[in-house]
Amino acid sequence: xxxxxxxxxxxxxxxxxxxxxxxxxxxxxxxxxxxxxxxxxxxxxxxxxxxxxxxxxxxxxxxxxxxxxxxxxxxxxxxxxxxxxxxxxxxxxxxxxxxxxxxxxxxxxxxxxxxxxxxxxxxxxxxxxxxxxxxxxxxxxxxxxxxxxxxxxxxxxxxxxxxxxxxxxxxxxxxxxxxxxxxxxxxxxxxxxxxxxxxxxxxxxxxxxxxxxxxxxxxxxxxxxxxxxxxxxxxxxxxxxxxxx
Numbered sequence: 001x002x003x004x005x006x007x008x009x010x011x012x013x014x015x016x017x018x019x020x021x022x023x024x025x026x027x028x029x030x031x032x033x034x035x036x037x038x039x040x041x042x043x044x045x046x047x048x049x050x051x052x053x054x055x056x057x058x059x060x061x062x063x064x065x066x067x068x069x070x071x072x073x074x075x076x077x078x079x080x081x082x083x084x085x086x087x088x089x090x091x092x093x094x095x096x097x098x099x100x101x102x103x104x105x106x107x108x109x110x111x112x113x114x115x116x117x118x119x120x121x122x123x124x125x126x127x128x129x130x131x132x133x134x135x136x137x138x139x140x141x142x143x144x145x146x147x148x149x150x151x152x153x154x155x156x157x158x159x160x161x162x163x164x165x166x167x168x169x170x171x172x173x174x175x176x177x178x179x180x181x182x183x184x185x186x187x188x189x190x191x192x193x194x195x196x197x198x199x200x201x202x203x204x205x206x207x208x209x210x211x212x213x214x215x216x217x218x219x220x221x222x223x224x225x226x227x228x229x230x231x232x233x234x235x236x237x238x239x240x241x242x243x244x245x
Contacts, residue, residue: 032174033151036048041182042141042184044136044184045134048132050064050177061116064114064151070094074109080134082114085131087112090112140181143181150162161174161176
């Protein structure tokens with residue numbers, strides 16, 4: 001087979017693959033703020049890891065606020081320090097009093113706000129950061145814990161990740177981070193927050209990687225399919241080239 005024919009086959013395969021990827025929109029895959037809990041056991045304590053990507057091509061992410069439940073408030077909330085960022089735990093009155101273990105609660109932690117200490121510490125379009133909270137106790141089994149997030153950019157624009165996904169419906173454009181609590185363990189599920197934090201700290205890197213892997217799995221499968229289409233096109237071009245000799 002002549003070199004020019006081989007180049008034709010290769011070019012055809014690459015063209016088909018590239019066209020497939022562009023048609024499927026892989027170059028514009030979106031990301032959003034999501035949460036990965038170290039544990040979801042009802043009645044227990046856990047570490048919540050929020051993965052925050054910066055999506056703006058013209059501005060920096062300089063502040064992120066995570067709003068906490070007020071109908072089943074956490075009685076313990078601790079923010080893990082992040083270098084270059086200052087965390088503020090915001091406390092205030094609950095919309096309505098809540099009874100927890102026989103005690104009526106009227107105040108609680110409403111949100112946690114992380115603010116970049118300087119422009120240098122803010123997140124650019126090709127960066128992300130993990131912000132972590134140790135919280136407890138988690139509400140009853142089967143409860144959807146929704147944690148709306150507000151992302152503020154250096155140009156004053158705001159992205160609100162606060163849309164609640166409905167069962168059976170497509171994911172909304174700006175979904176709120178959330179998770180569902182699971183059954184208590186035989187021991188009762190009431191672990192101590194410090195122990196939960198220590199265990200979760202050791203798994204921070206692994207959880208961050210798992211989060212990214214999960215969010216990119218559909219893209220990988222689609223890219224593989226497009227690659228196979230390109231390979232098939234290349235083989236077809238090869239057969240046609242030989243048949244025309």
